[in-house]
Amino acid sequence: MADLGNEIFFATIPELNKxxxxxxxxxxxxARAFVxxxxxxxxxxxxxALTLLQQALRQAKLVxxxxxxxxxxxxxxxxxxxxxxxxAYAGQPTTWGAKPYAAQIFDYNATVIEKxxxxxxxLAGKLAMVELAGGGGYRTAAASLFGPGLNxxxxxxxxxxxxxxxxxxxxxxLVPFAIGSETSGSIVTPASxxxxxxxxxxYGLVSRHGAMALSWTLDxxxxxxxxxxxxxxxxxxxxxxxxxxxxxxGRGFYYTPQYARPLKDLKIGYAAVDFTDRADAxxxxxxxxxxxxxxxxxxxxxxxxxxxxxxxxxxxxxxAAEEGSIFEPLITxxxxxxxxxxxxxxxxxxxxEVPSKDYLKAMRLRRxxxxxxxxxxxxxxxxxxPGRSGPATKIEQPLDRPAxxxxxxxxxxxxxxxxxxxxxxxxxxxxxxxxxxxxxxxxVALQVVGAPFSENVLLSIGKDFQSKTDWHKRRPxx
Amino acid sequence: xxxxxxxxxxxxxxxxxxxxxxxxxxAPADELAAARARLKASADALARQDVAMDVEPAxxxxx
Numbered sequence: 001m002a003d004l005g006n007e008i009f010f011a012t013i014p015e016l017n018k019x020x021x022x023x024x025x026x027x028x029x030x031a032r033a034f035v036x037x038x039x040x041x042x043x044x045x046x047x048x049a050l051t052l053l054q055q056a057l058r059q060a061k062l063v064x065x066x067x068x069x070x071x072x073x074x075x076x077x078x079x080x081x082x083x084x085x086x087x088a089y090a091g092q093p094t095t096w097g098a099k100p101y102a103a104q105i106f107d108y109n110a111t112v113i114e115k116x117x118x119x120x121x122x123l124a125g126k127l128a129m130v131e132l133a134g135g136g137g138y139r140t141a142a143a144s145l146f147g148p149g150l151n152x153x154x155x156x157x158x159x160x161x162x163x164x165x166x167x168x169x170x171x172x173x174l175v176p177f178a179i180g181s182e183t184s185g186s187i188v189t190p191a192s193x194x195x196x197x198x199x200x201x202x203y204g205l206v207s208r209h210g211a212m213a214l215s216w217t218l219d220x221x222x223x224x225x226x227x228x229x230x231x232x233x234x235x236x237x238x239x240x241x242x243x244x245x246x247x248x249x250g251r252g253f254y255y256t257p258q259y260a261r262p263l264k265d266l267k268i269g270y271a272a273v274d275f276t277d278r279a280d281a282x283x284x285x286x287x288x289x290x291x292x293x294x295x296x297x298x299x300x301x302x303x304x305x306x307x308x309x310x311x312x313x314x315x316x317x318x319x320a321a322e323e324g325s326i327f328e329p330l331i332t333x334x335x336x337x338x339x340x341x342x343x344x345x346x347x348x349x350x351x352x353e354v355p356s357k358d359y360l361k362a363m364r365l366r367r368x369x370x371x372x373x374x375x376x377x378x379x380x381x382x383x384x385x386p387g388r389s390g391p392a393t394k395i396e397q398p399l400d401r402p403a404x405x406x407x408x409x410x411x412x413x414x415x416x417x418x419x420x421x422x423x424x425x426x427x428x429x430x431x432x433x434x435x436x437x438x439x440x441x442x443x444v445a446l447q448v449v450g451a452p453f454s455e456n457v458l459l460s461i462g463k464d465f466q467s468k469t470d471w472h473k474r475r476p477x478x
Numbered sequence: 479x480x481x482x483x484x485x486x487x488x489x490x491x492x493x494x495x496x497x498x499x500x501x502x503x504x505a506p507a508d509e510l511a512a513a514r515a516r517l518k519a520s521a522d523a524l525a526r527q528d529v530a531m532d533v534e535p536a537x538x539x540x541x
Contacts, residue, residue, distance in 0.1 A: 137513070217537065310527060313520035320517055346509035350517055358521045363535035365527055370536060 009037060009173035010475055012226045013075050013233055016176060020067060020078045027067065027078035027122065031060035034080040035124045038174045042125070045159060046147040047168040049085035049095055049126040056080065056122050063120045075233050077120035082169050082178040085126040086133060086212035087221075089113060096212045097144045097162075098131035100335040110210025111245070112179055112221055112238045119237050124175055127165025131339055133186060134162040135214040135323040136347025141395050143341035148395050151194060152476035153442050157392040160190030163224070167194040170224045171476055177225040177234055181211060183218045184315055185421045188447055191224060191433035192387030195443025197462070197472050198224040199231040202452045203428030204249030206235070207242035215322040216247060217363075218315070218425055227472055228432060228462030232257065235455060253455060260460035261381075264298035268448075268461070269380035271416035272303060277409050278416050280390025283444045286437025287386050290446050290469075293436075294384055297464045304380060306415075307372035311422040314362040314369075318426070321359040324351030343400065366426050373427045377451035382461060384448050385417040387433050391442035424449050432458040435471040443471070 008016070008025070019025045035053045042048030063078045088094050088106035095102050113123060128146035130138060141148035141158040149164025151157040152172040159168040163180030167190030170178050180187050182200045191198035199222045206221045213219060223234040232255035239253035271278075275287040295301055330336050331348050339345050390406075397403050424431055431449045438444065446465075450458045466472050 137516075310520075310523040313523035316516065316520045317524060320520075342506065342509045343513070346506065346513040347516075349510055350513035353514065354517060355521070358524055360535055361524045361527070361529065363537060364529045364533045365524065366536040367533055368529065 008033065010226065010473070011176065013079055013176060013230045016079055017075045017077065021072070023067070027060040027063035028057060030078060031056040031080050031122045031124065034175055038082070038125050038169065041172060042169065042174055044155065045150040045152055045168040045172060046144070047128050047149065047159070047165040047172070047174065049097075049128050049146060049165065050092060051125040052092065052123055056124050059117070059122045063122065066120060073119045074237070076116065076237055078122065079176050080122045080124040081116065082125045082127045082166060082175040083113065083123065084129050084163050084166050084178070084180045086129060086181060087113060087126075087179065088210040089123065089126065092126070094126070095145055096132055097129040097146065099145055099338045099340070100330060102145060106210070108210065111207035111242050113210070115238050115240070121237075127169050127178055129165055130162035131341065131344060132327070133181060133183060133212065133214045134344065135183065135319060136344040136351065137400070138341040139343040139398050139400050140341060141399070143344055145340070149190070150395070151392050151442070153195065154392070156394060157442060158193065158395055160193035160392060162186040163190050166224045167191055167196050167198070170194070170196045170226070173475065177223055177230060179221055179238070180224055181219060181221050182425065183214050183319065184425045187222050187224070188387050188421060188431055188433055192445040192447070193392035193443070195435040195445065195471065195474060195476070196224050196433070197227055197231055197435065197466075198222060198433045199235060199455070199458075200431045201235060201239065201455060202249065202430045204247050205239045205251070205253060205453070207240070207245040207248055209242055209244035213326050215319050217322065218319060228434065228459050228466055229257070231432065231462075232455070232459045251453070255459065256456055257460060257463060260456060262298070263460065263464055266299040266381045266457070266461070267379070268294065268299045268301050269304035269376070269383045270301055270385060271305070271414070273414045274385045274416040274418070277413050278389055278418060279386060280439065281407060283386070283390050283437075283439040286439060286444050290436035291384070293465060293468050294446075294461070296468065297461070299461070302380060304376065304383070306417055306419060306423060307369065307376060309365060309369050309372070309423070311369070311419040311426060314365050315422040315426055317354060317358050317362040318366070320347070320351040321354040323348065324354060328352065369423065370427050373423075373429065374451070381457055382448050382450045382454070383417065383420065384446055385420055387445035387447040391439040391444055420447070420449060428452055430455050430458060432462045434462050434465050435474070436469065437471055443474070
């Protein structure tokens, strides 16, 4: 096999596609290179659940035959990828990151995998995750069948979760892209901590069929990739109506950068306090520099406030009620005690006790939240804020309390967009994570949030940001 | 050199207490109580919200 060099592992989808189309490299060579890299280096970050060399090579050979015959299926043809291990892949274990499901095998593929397969993408492996996507709550980074997700930038730090494997694998160049999921923060957090571009789509845009359900009304699947453009290309493939998903929005997505509104015509809402007092001191210079870049794109930045609602309590209640119903057999059988994290075990047990009146109240408030955000998005086209207020935490740091010595915002500090993650997930809003700088040796990121189905707006803002910066191209010291 | 039992206790007890504080996990009953308390706090926060009678939940059922 030809020596592919190291650059190939950090190439974007269009760059890889160009090499495949020009027959500089075969899909089989590419698959072998990435699966081998995933096998050899994935364990450094506890990022891998399972590699799929034989299956990947079989698929890649078919792709090579197609390319030879001129049957071109688009930019994702021949591109290797990984999926969070909550996506069903027929005949192989799908563990959900949890000991009680370590031997679970489905006999069908998740819709997302079917869609990617139909355009010739090559599944390289299943990637590690926090057990059961962390729904019951978790106190430690070790809340996983695979051990704590380690950050490729600094393996004494957490990769973030619950999509720990997808974020780490893309950051370390182990796969060109990966599919993760978010219920509340599980794409935005690891993408921010690992310095990876990622997209949480509008609720219902990407089919959940074949994905572990944690919360029927909150779960979304989305890509981690090398760039905003890559995320757009991936979303175009994986989005679409699916009658197997009761929450399907019934519509597809076309990535249309050529029709993007000029950025000078956009209004972007933000809260200055998010980039100053609410940000970790180590990250403030990076956040403020990134905000300056956003301002340079010509869009009008306006200070706005999020509608006032108890987002955290509403999300906690909805999540608990839905996950309790989903995992009732696990909990009542006692197998829940096999999970790694005691806080998760207790959270799941308690979730069976959520009164229906509380769930319904939260869901009624949710309708009011949707109306309030719809009003907000008549005033602005997008919102921008840090993905997380600071860089990744140390592995041993408990996740339910601040790090020792860390400064907390003074009492009376305005809230800014501190609730944007639960708010955005409750309302079903899309969010694009953009690496935007470093805090010490660790990356930090912005998130750009939009109205439902405004992914093309977010991607145009992201593409412009990434044309002016190179943070998304930086590589951890692998 | 001989130590009295009182002297040994004075030396060993703080160290033992320090180890207990840093390594003993919360008992499962305590974790469950804490989880219930978190859900109760959420419920209390929701209870303080006024929602008009005609606001329906954000899900639909269609026959």
